[in-house]
Amino acid sequence: MPELPEVETMRRGVMPIVGATIVVAERAPCPKRPISITPRIDRLSKRLAGKKIAAVERLGKRVVIRTDDDQRLLFEPRMTGLVLIEAPPTVEHLRFRLRLKGRKVKELLFWDRRGLGCIYLLSAKEYDDKVNDGSIGPDAIAISAEEFRSRLCKSRREIKVALLDQSAVAGVGNLYASELLHLASIDPRLRCDRVTGPQWGRMYQAMRDILLAAIESEGSTLSDGTYRNALNDPGSYQNHHQVYDRAGESCPRCRDSKIVRIVQAQRSTFFCKRCQRKRDLPRMSK
DNA sequence: CCCCAGTCCTGCGGGC
DNA sequence: TGCCCGCAGGACTGGG
Numbered sequence: 001m002p003e004l005p006e007v008e009t010m011r012r013g014v015m016p017i018v019g020a021t022i023v024v025a026e027r028a029p030c031p032k033r034p035i036s037i038t039p040r041i042d043r044l045s046k047r048l049a050g051k052k053i054a055a056v057e058r059l060g061k062r063v064v065i066r067t068d069d070d071q072r073l074l075f076e077p078r079m080t081g082l083v084l085i086e087a088p089p090t091v092e093h094l095r096f097r098l099r100l101k102g103r104k105v106k107e108l109l110f111w112d113r114r115g116l117g118c119i120y121l122l123s124a125k126e127y128d129d130k131v132n133d134g135s136i137g138p139d140a141i142a143i144s145a146e147e148f149r150s151r152l153c154k155s156r157r158e159i160k161v162a163l164l165d166q167s168a169v170a171g172v173g174n175l176y177a178s179e180l181l182h183l184a185s186i187d188p189r190l191r192c193d194r195v196t197g198p199q200w201g202r203m204y205q206a207m208r209d210i211l212l213a214a215i216e217s218e219g220s221t222l223s224d225g226t227y228r229n230a231l232n233d234p235g236s237y238q239n240h241h242q243v244y245d246r247a248g249e250s251c252p253r254c255r256d257s258k259i260v261r262i263v264q265a266q267r268s269t270f271f272c273k274r275c276q277r278k279r280d281l282p283r284m285s286k
Numbered sequence: 287c288c289c290c291a292g293t294c295c296t297g298c299g300g301g302c
Numbered sequence: 303t304g305c306c307c308g309c310a311g312g313a314c315t316g317g318g
Binding site (some may be wrong): 001078114117266267268 | 306309310311312
């Protein structure tokens, strides 16, 4: 389930395509039900043919390829998508190919087992509009502490649910939301409008620490093994998970309370009831 | 406007 | 052993 660290690892993995010239874009042969590509593939290919790849960027959980004429080709991996330059896990789930020339790398691939992912090409103006109209919030790594707080603090939703809202902050998904709230010692059920100033500070710092550490580890590869880096190796951050998918185990911090699983907005949340409280415990006076 | 439940999809693991 | 059902959670949509 690619979240910010996994998508950042994909971005870094396909960086060698920068400077290459696009020859043609095509659907890979015969998936049962084709993934969503906008505009349709022949028109998308026509708009990209002959354009040079100027940069590979990332916005939240999307890989963004910028061409020399400022178009943006966006890849949304969703649950099981991978952006690759070689060796897809299987042939039958290969969905899309960008044929390239002028550099060592000859193709960019999109592979997606479940086919929930999608691809779209936007003009410079369409891209700017999308970023500015609020449908995609600021990236979780780039956002300031003040903006992080101000974009969330008025909501009455539970903090864990709000962290998943990509229009507020882009990049945090289900796994890292549980992890960062554990690191920040905050109850995932706490309403945003009841989070205190110190809690906002800790949450912001924990979000950065967790996401940056996970990028260092090239993301988390879960038991289904789908997510891989560009060299087809698994990430290693799953070995650092404190709470995610660890219900019933004792909390690694307090070594006492057991990690519990609850459901919020139809998604699993994992946390420690002892370490993560709605209210901070009063500080001991000397 | 804000928020939530339902939808898409495939592979897998648990239960019988 | 084999089959079936439910679950996993990205982003989006429709409705309260």
